[in-house]
Amino acid sequence: MTKINNFHKMQMIMRVLTAMIIVVFLALVCTPWHITAKMTLVIAEIILIRILLKAKCIEYEFSGECITIKRFHPFYQKKRILPFAEFPRQYLKDFTFEESQMISKLIIVLNTGKRKDYTMKLQMAGFNDQQVKDLAKSLESIKKTNTNEY
DSSP states (O other): EEEOOOOOHHHHHHHHHHHHHHHHHHHHHOOOOOOOHHHHHHEEEHHHHHHHHHOOOOEEEEEESEEEEEEOOTTOOOSSSSOSSEEEGGGGGEEEEEEEEOEEEEEEEESSSSOOOEEEHHHHHHHHOHHHHHHHHHHHHHHHHHHOOO
């Protein structure tokens, strides 16, 4: 069973973002500045809050026959987190990692009974290099197994 997640690193990032939001807010409230500086701080505050709200933790789990991917917010913790995607390993056709400016993406291509080449994209923020290698190794193993069966 393979289980990989970025929960602890994302929690640390969320704490830093929260601290940055508080500092920008205090600077905005406490300092009498020029209107341009105040507008810049308001825009920075909005961007930081948006990043904070949209951040998601990812958990990948492969139990032998089923691949489960869970997405959840690091501040919102429940005992049971419902899967974002759950599918039989046979559906996995291909995967790639796409590097962008700041965040890499995992692109998974699935062949289900109803749809061919269904693409799922996941942002891989908060994963270290070893976790990405472990994930790629697991997915590559599943892909090879699927290719050899058919």
